[in-house]
């Protein structure tokens with residue numbers, strides 16, 4: 001098994017910088033998910049690790065060995081693509097056996113390995129079938145089987161479930177997670193689906209415009225986003241992000257949500273990094289919909305505001321609350337709040353909002369980096 005290190009890796013296609021000064025360390029046996037929107041450089045980074053692309057600058061190490069000049073075949077990596085590309089004329093057994101036959105492994109050893117893998121993937125009863133009579137989920141498992149049979153140092157999985165329907169996707173996700181724990185191989189999994197990323201990863205690497213934005217456990221990425229991009233990308237619905245300025249009220253420093261009457265008390269610890277930067281505005285305040293409470297009755301320090309829209313989603317309600325209007329466009333400034341489905345309110349009603357102070361975030365608008 002193996003650890004992987006990327007040092008200052010850059011990859012350009014003409015004018016497009018697909019991977020920008022990438023630094024990343026993946027530990028032995030770790031399951032890392034590359035997550036980001038389409039075109040952010042996930043696949044290119046994976047292909048660089050596999051040796052299917054060459055970096056313009058920087059170094060790639062596998063198990064401490066610099067592999068920039070090693071061919072893909074010499075890197076001991078198994079790659080599973082979005083399109084499973086099975087050989088249609090070969091049955092499942094021969095598809096899985098193919099990589100072992102290619103390197104002339106003994107017949108009895110091939111049989112042992114194929115049966116072992118088929119058992120783990122629960123496809124033992126399909127070994128004689130051709131791919132044309134398999135479902136999408138079964139074909140995906142065969143493609144995984146073909147990668148697993150080699151027992152490589154590293155698995156690289158590029159959106160391997162993109163073609164599966166929702167139910168099979170969830171089942172296969174659980175299977176991949178179980179398998180990775182069982183085999184203990186270092187794995188990098190590419191997806192643009194944040195639920196998939198949260199459920200699979202030991203750590204998630206969030207990528208945007210070729211830049212690694214943050215790497216951390218799912219908990220860290222969700223609860224401690226280090227940039228505006230990560231904050232706005234994770235979560236359904238996403239974090240409320242509202243312009244804010246530092247001002248004073250009754251002699252105390254408070255954070256005002258711009259163009260609204262919402263003034264938030266902040267602690268001295270929260271105020272210190274704002275004051276030290278010497279700017280009153282140019283801040284973006286963030287809070288997740290689940291970290292705001294809504295009540296039908298007023299209570300101390302709760303903020304009154306009007307309900308603009310209600311989305312009953314079954315397990316939860318999402319309320320859009322109107323806080324004010326943008327002075328120039330007159331567009332409403334809305335805050336999304338998640339409530340229990342039994343919470344009753346109608347459009348136009350006043351509700352009283354409470355913000356969980358421990359879960360408030362602040363970002364510098366210019367650098368887009370987190371302040372707290």
Ligand code: ATP
Nearest residue numbers: 013016018036037038039040041042043044045192
């Ligand atoms: P997706 O989720 O859509 O697969 P991605 O995050 O994997 O996207 P990449 O495929 O790595 O993104 O592409 C990163 C950038 O590099 C994109 O702007 C893409 O258009 C560009 N790019 C990728 N491969 C090539 C190529 N062979 N030639 C030119 N440009 C490329």
